[in-house]
Amino acid sequence: MTAEVRQVRETDLTAWFHTVDVAFGGLPDAADRAAWWRAVTEPERALAAVAGGALVGTAGSFSFSLTVPGGAAVPAAGVTLVGVVPTHRRRGVLRSLMRHQLDGVRERGEPLAVLTASEPAIYGRFGYGPATWELRMAVDTVRLAAPELPGADGVRLRLADPVAALPECERVYAALVPGRPGMLARRPGWERRGVLDPEGERDGAGRLQCVLAEVDGEVRGYARYAVKGDWDHTGPCGTVRLRHLDALDPVVHAALWRYLFGIDLTSSVVVRDRPVDDPLPHLVADQRRCGLGIREALFVRPVEVGAALAARTYRAPVDVVLEVADDFCPWNAGRWRLSGDAHGARCERTTDPAELALSVRELGSAYLGGCALTALAGAGRVRELRPGALAAASMAFGSDVAPWLPHGF
Known part of the structure; x- marks a missing residue:
């Protein structure tokens, strides 16, 4: 049966999100994460594939601005929530969704489309190429000395409620956006993504925490993290799960990492997404103890x-x-x-x-x-x-x- 692709109507949104859940294995998001997705979704950019009166495929996009070399913020369609239900795979539904979507991106005058891929092999045939990589680290904070830079002692660190600290953190993030290709200028509402902390997604870790780094009363960096406690026959061996770390200068960057190294009852810091030129491996004596790994992140399509x-x-x-x-x-x-x-x-x-x-x-x-x-x-x-x-x-x-x-x- 041929599927018709059309724009999602407001009355379709509940069924549209349900179709996304089915296409991605049937596990719905936690309530607060689902509410956030609903809040940031742009219905006018959402597509549905319909066959026999039922939604069988989805594709959406966000109206982003992407930093490119030189610092310009270029309009880019952030492709998201692309899925086809299992009963309609291998029938051209995805191709039809991609066709309608890219035609729409062109009509809006956006020169770029970008996405992150759950299955990277799919998107090359539609013209998307991997363009950024993320550095993953599992840092042994027992065998490595904490990073030190002159001036780090002058950085004041204080714990803050992650939600209450959002304005300060966003000011730091926004200052960094023009300086690195691939960063997104966040639209209103997107700042809350960084503090979503559903209890069911913590995998044994504690609640999200935030530390702010100040110099002369100005917030110049922050880190968001959670701690997962653990013990073995030698004693405590918990893990700091670092979610975000942004800093406006090398000294603040080093001071934040020194703080993470020193959290009591832990022996490692694990982070899944840092730039491949992150300074930390050059601040420690043995890079092998940083457990380095990389994988592709953002796919770009002119x-x-x-x-x-x-x-x-x-x-x-x-x-x-x-x-x-x-x-x-x-x-x-x-x-x-x-x-x-x-x-x-x-x-x-x-x-x-x-x-x-x-x-x-x-x-x-x-x-x-x-x-x-x-x-x-x-x-x-x-x-x-x-x-x-x-x-x-x-x-x-x-x-x-x-x-x-x-x-x-």
Whole structure:
């Protein structure tokens, strides 16, 4: 049976969220998390696939602004809640949802679509490429000395209620957004995501805690965490589960980590999502004791190649003709001349001979500066058609700061 894709109506929302739950295994969110999702969902951007009068698929998006190299905030559709119920898989429902969604993103004038993937293998065929990575750490705070930097003793730390401290924490977060590609300028309501703490999701840990770091009376950093207690035959060996840590300078960053190292009755700090250039591994004597691991986080898809490439700046001067393949959004296919530097860029159609050939997926991976075009070429996914073009373009697309998505959506 063919599914019809249409915009969700207000009267559909309860059934729409139920369909999401079914598509993701049938486990509904805790009440406060479900209420938050309902509050931030933009119904005008939500799609439903309907077959036989029943909802069988969902896709939504948020109207985000994404920091790109150079510091600009570029409109981006934050794709979310994409799912198909088990009875209608392998019938083209997902493809129809993606088709309607990307057409809508283009109509709204958003040059980028971004997502986090529960199953990454799905989205490459729709033009999404992995563009940021998250660093995971399990830090041995018994065998490692706490981080120290001159001036850390001048940082005042105080515990605060996580909800009451939201205004101070958001000011710190907002100050950091323009300085790192991949960060999201949070819309109203999104700040509450960081303090959701359903008891059923704590997995044995205590309630969420927040510590603020002040210098001369100004909050310049914070950490949110929970402690999971444990004991063995040697004594206490609890774990600090770090959820968020933001700091406006290296000294505050070190002071917050020193505090986390020193929490009583614990022997480790575990964190799932830090930038891959986080300073902590360079503040300790033995990086192996940090239990480092990485995985991809944000997938990027240029919806309008010309507008997307012109919206960012470039680390080195670049003037290159790209032959772009894009089967799913054919308006992007063809040759584009990209010329730019650290001050701005232009990207326009051209009939000049191509110098690099790649698909829109590779452009998405390279877009925020965290994935080198040379690495993609090594995998056979970028072809150099003019000697020297690859190295020059790869250098230009890079970023001095690793791109990072601070939270999912």
